[in-house]
Each structure stands twice: as structure tokens, then as C-alpha cells.
Amino acid sequence: MLEARELAIGYGRTQIGSGLNLSVNEGEILCLLGPNGCGKTTLFRTLLGLLPAMSGTVTLGNRPVANQTPATIAQQIAYVPQAHAPPFPFEALEVVLMGRTARLGVFGQPGHHDREIAHNAMDRLGIANLAHRDYSRLSGGQRQLVLIARALAQEAPLIVMDEPTASLDFGNQAQVLMQIASLARDVAARGCGVVLSTHDPDQAFALDARVLLMKDGHELAQGTARDVLTGPNLSDVYGLPVAVETTSSGRKVCMPALTSHH
Numbered sequence: 152m153l154e155a156r157e158l159a160i161g162y163g164r165t166q167i168g169s170g171l172n173l174s175v176n177e178g179e180i181l182c183l184l185g186p187n188g189c190g191k192t193t194l195f196r197t198l199l200g201l202l203p204a205m206s207g208t209v210t211l212g213n214r215p216v217a218n219q220t221p222a223t224i225a226q227q228i229a230y231v232p233q234a235h236a237p238p239f240p241f242e243a244l245e246v247v248l249m250g251r252t253a254r255l256g257v258f259g260q261p262g263h264h265d266r267e268i269a270h271n272a273m274d275r276l277g278i279a280n281l282a283h284r285d286y287s288r289l290s291g292g293q294r295q296l297v298l299i300a301r302a303l304a305q306e307a308p309l310i311v312m313d314e315p316t317a318s319l320d321f322g323n324q325a326q327v328l329m330q331i332a333s334l335a336r337d338v339a340a341r342g343c344g345v346v347l348s349t350h351d352p353d354q355a356f357a358l359d360a361r362v363l364l365m366k367d368g369h370e371l372a373q374g375t376a377r378d379v380l381t382g383p384n385l386s387d388v389y390g391l392p393v394a395v396e397t398t399s400s401g402r403k404v405c406m407p408a409l410t411s412h413h
């Protein structure tokens with residue numbers, strides 16, 4: 152569905168990364184992990200056609216993304232950016248309704264059906280009570296949940312999420328992870344493809360995701376969480392000793408060694 156081949160990414164003439172390969176299909180979760188500044192957001196912007204590739208190709212639904220209009224791209228991929236406050240006030244529900252834009256005609260106004268879908272998306276994320284609140288006055292975590300609801304309302308077969316749990320509290324992080332898993336794995340509704348970035352390797356284990364581990368704009372390893380998120384790989388990427396252990400319930404957890412060596 153979404154595929155990148157030998158992709159080089161960057162801004163203007165400044166190359167941020169190269170040699171990137173990935174593919175995501177419906178029902179799959181791909182988790183991007185790597186240190187601050189390694190190029191995750193830049194890669195996302197390139198995958199979404201917001202930033203031209205410096206070389207290599209991005210194909211979306213078997214066509215180069217570079218040849219597709221923003222509306223066609225939006226029908227295929229929903230993007231959940233990192234949450235920022237907008238410069239002017241909107242009701243949270245209006246923000247969610249913006250997810251319907253790519254589905255409306257040129258002068259189309261959202262109708263009853265669109266509002267119902269927007270309400271359902273908010274309900275699913277447990278934020279129905281925020282519908283008529285001023286989006287710019289919500290907390291960072293509440294805004295993040297509204298942006299995820301907007302992506303759900305878009306009803307695209309792929310969702311790209313830039314650090315979707317970054318500003319969420321402990322409970323909401325777990326809640327959003329469960330939503331991501333059910334988006335991809337829900338057999339009744341046809342599963343979406345999900346690409347997300349996170350700074351928490353435990354989340355890749357919890358989601359049983361495929362992992363692309365990045366360092367300095369390049370792929371260090373790609374594969375199952377179990378194969379890629381090893382102590383040596385994580386130690387290499389984050390520059391400190393990391394241990395990967397298995398809990399009594401059988402889940403893997405990653406722990407940096409916090410002892411200092413003097």
C-alpha cells in the first residue's frame with residue numbers, strides 16, 4: 152500500500168538521511184524508533200508527499216506519491232502530527248470534522264453523516280465530552296486525542312502518527328496503544344496500516360509491531376520487535392547500555408542501565 156525504496160530525505164540541498172526502505176500494508180503496524188533528530192519526522196513528511204524525496208521513490212497505492220494531489224493522498228493516508236495549538240479558536244468537533252474534508256466535494260459542507268462519523272471517532276477515544284470545547288485551550292494530551300479522532304474520521308486505509316503518545320499521561324498512553332492495535336488488527340472492520348514513531352521501545356513490543364530502527368538518517372535494523380530491539384542494537388542507537396528483559400507475563404521490556412561508571 153505504502154512503499155519507499157532507496158529513499159533519500161532532506162530539506163533543500165541538506166540531506167538528512169538516505170538508503171531508506173520500507174513498506175506497510177493494511178493490518179500492519181510499523182514502528183519507527185531512533186534518537187532525537189535522526190529524521191523520523193522528515194521521513195514522515197516525505198512519505199506523505201509534503202516534502203519532495205531527494206532521491207528514491209515513495210509509492211502509495213501503486214502510484215508515485217509525487218504525482219498525486221493532496222486530496223487523493225488524504226483519501227489514502229491520515230496524518231496525526233505532533234499536537235500544536237492553532238492560532239485561532241476552533242471547537243474540538245470542528246477539528247475532527249476537518250478529517251472529512253478530503254471526502255467532500257469542492258464546495259461540499261460536512262453533512263449529518265460526517266458529523267456522526269466525527270462524533271463516533273471522539274466517542275471511540277473517550278473524548279465525546281470535549282466536542283464543544285475550544286481546541287486551543289485543551290491540554291496537550293487532549294489535543295493529541297482530538298487529532299487522532301480526526302485521523303479516524305478521515306477513514307483512510309493508512310494512518311501515519313508522529314509520536315502519538317508523546318504528551319499523554321500513563322492511562323491515555325495505554326488507551327491510545329490499544330486503539331492503534333485495534334485499528335490495525337480489528338478483523339471486523341478491515342484493518343488499517345499504521346506507521347508510528349515513538350521514543351519508547353516497550354511500545355513496539357506491546358504492539359507486536361514491525362520495527363525500523365534509525366540512527367543518523369539511516370536504517371540500523373528492520374524486522375520484528377524481538378529481532379531488532381536487542382540490547383546491543385539499542386545500546387548502539389542510544390549510546391548507553393540497555394538491557395532487554397522478559398517480564399513474568401512474557402512481555403519484553405527495555406531498561407537503560409542507570410549506573411554511572413566513574
Ligand SMILES: Nc1ncnc2c1ncn2[C@@H]1O[C@H](COP(=O)(O)OP(=O)(O)OP(=O)(O)O)[C@@H](O)[C@H]1O
Pocket residue numbers: 162165167185186187188189190191192193194
Ligand atoms: N525545515 C527544516 N530545514 C532544515 N533542517 C530541518 C528542518 N526541519 C528539521 N530539520 C533537521 O532535520 C533533522 C531531522 O529532524 P526530524 O525532525 O526529522 O527528527 P526526528 O527524528 O523527528 O526528531 P525528534 O525525535 O526529536 O522528533 C534535524 O537535524 C533537524 O534539525
